[in-house]
């Protein structure tokens with residue numbers, strides 16, 4: 001599966017440019033925006049169809065749904081309706097008092113088996129492409145760890161010095177202007193736009209599901225497993241999602257709120273959280289490594305000097321001892337001569 005995903009993904013990459021602008025083309029209502037023109041990713045009352053897309057994966061899903069699945073489904077519905085209507089008119093008791101007892105038509109049976117199979121084959125190719133596309137990214141620029149708890153979400157930014165927090169529902173009585181009932185959280189997830197973000201999720205207690213409709217992400221957070229997917233948010237804004245796995249009595253009260261901001265604003269936010277950007281972490285590590293190397297070199301040099309001193313002292317002592325020996329030997333010699 002994983003090995004096959006690379007070519008499948010390559011094939012879909014070429015289709016990426018074709019997917020550009022899809023949202024504008026056939027989301028007639030357009031995305032909901034705030035006063036600054038930034039997108040608000042949430043459902044609106046009486047909305048028909050899917051939420052406006054804020055990621056390439058959602059654009060492809062919308063394209064697949066609107067341009068491939070729906071025409072096939074509508075075609076089947078119309079065909080079956082017409083058949084039923086024809087049978088009702090042509091073969092009712094009045095029009096056809098003596099019904100035929102014909103049964104088991106081989107050609108007909110082959111046709112009504114093969115046609116659905118062919119239709120399914122038609123659907124399976126783009127489906128599998130889509131599955132492989134959202135499966136994972138080979139070039140993630142950052143990672144977000146997501147943990148589902150009863151009943152709130154925990155987030156961690158491992159590439160930013162481990163910034164982490166819990167995200168709880170804002171109670172109705174505490175809602176501030178602009179916040180959404182049952183959707184706003186006390187600590188929204190802040191993410192940069194135009195960045196490949198790897199999402200790793202797990203459950204701490206029971207199975208939860210992290211679902212963000214406007215981004216086309218919905219993945220189970222399962223205890224004991226790390227499920228992976230990815231997202232690339234292509235516009236700034238505020239996006240809402242919810243837990244989509246019945247996980248207990250608070251299931252409806254653990255929403256997801258994402259603030260998608262520019263890369264610079266994201267770096268600012270990380271600094272405010274006491275974290276660092278990967279480049280800063282790398283620079284810190286390089287500085288630390290350099291200092292350690294310098295310290296080690298200095299220590300080595302000192303040790304070498306000490307060893308050299310010791311050697312010198314030993315040599316001097318030996319020299320002295322030899323001289324003394326010689327002297328003593330010299331003293332003894334005349335005595336010998338004298339004997």
Ligand SMILES: [Cu+2]
Nearest residue numbers: 208209243247
């Ligand atoms: Cu849940």
